[in-house]
Amino acid sequence: MDAERPDDRLLEPAAMALRRGRLVAFPTETVYGLGANALDPAAVAAIFQAKGRPGDNPLIVHVTSIEAVYALVDAMPPVALRLFAAFSPGPLTLVLSRSALVPDLVTAGLDTVAVRLPAHPVARRLIDLAGFPIAAPSANRSGRPSPTRAWHVAADLEGRISYIVDAGECSFGIESTVVDVTGKNPVVLRPGSITNQQILEVTGVLSVEKQEFADSSPATPRSPGMKYRHYAPRAKVLVAEGSDPVGRAEFAGQMAAKLHLPPFEIGYFGCRQFLNLLPAEQKVAYGDEPEPELAGRLLFDALRRLDRAGVKVIIAEGLLEHGVGIAYMNRLRKAAGAWQIKGEEDDDK
Ligand code: TXA
Ligand code: MG
DSSP states (O other): OOSSSOOHHHHHHHHHHHHTTOOEEEOOSSSOEEEEETTOHHHHHHHHHHHTOOTTSOOEEEOSSHHHHHHHBSOOOHHHHHHHHHHOSSSEEEEEEBOTTSOHHHHTTOSEEEEEOOOOHHHHHHHHHHTSOEEOOBSSOTTSOOOSSHHHHHHHHTTTSSEEOOOOOOSSOSOOEEEEOSSSSOEEEEOOSSOHHHHHHHHSOOEEOOOOSSOOSSSOOSSGGGGSOOSOOSSEEEEEOOSSHHHHHHHHHHHHHHHOOOGGGEEEEEOHHHHTTTTOSEEEEOOSSOOHHHHHHHHHHHHHHHHHTTOSEEEEEOOOSSTHHHHHHHHHHHHHHHTTSTTOTTOOO
């Protein structure tokens, strides 16, 4: 359906399915979500089942107004109101202390709840038609790249869910920035399209959680989802880092030479400046020159498309870790790191 003008006649059956405790995948401005009634524990349990998601990884609850947030939390610190005012509706998720209304399953037993007001008109209309908050993780099988188009959802979840609401491509393509505002200072748990700098301008002070690539320590990370295998296509992913496209292409060429694979079994993702320096037969370009917003928007789609093209290895252009480049590199490193984590290779958690 039209992303800007949601069609109620098309959305109503999906809203009805949600009211009956079923699962509906829907577009947001970040990625497609797999939605269920956040206040119905059985419906929420079905999300974990369909995704193959570990029960200790909590879900984000989606609402369309600040009033609706108040019902889900037992405290609204001033910094939360400032952040919502600055970035909501939009790709921001805040972790707040939860109210008794929120089922344990949603928060994986934590005393906090993650809340987001999506900006996508279709998401907002679906939530309003349903009439309750919607719990929604990204609509992929656990461990796979997040879906930014309806066919990505179908590839992972066809037959397991009631509806996929198709409104085309997601505009950001990388999941929301998750900020914990329950402590003295706000902490970025997951980088996203809203950058550390943008948040800092509102909050005045900010910590950034160190990102781990594998769960090798027994300690509980503050954002449980960050410890799991993530974003992994079937192909092995290598990251070509360097200070500019020329240096990155040189590095990519060296890595490719060591693979001893026929050229059509190596896929490349990057800007044209980078790709044009390589004998790439299978490639996805996000734009002419390095641009993290565009790269982030296409990354998950590129991983899935190159998988479909049958490549064995994907070599992706690394970008500088500034602004949205931080979120892009976070996702890319996880996609690359996933295959390296020993013992987890076949474990699609
Ligand atoms: O953009 C997005 O955030 C998308 C769309 C659908 O809204 N959703 C999404 O959900 O990415 P998911 O489940 O794939 O990622 C949620 C992240 C996980 O890393 C999870 O551990 C973290 O948020 N999270 C959820 N509740 C939390 C809580 N109470 N405390 C700390 N982290 C939490
Ligand atoms: Mg996810």
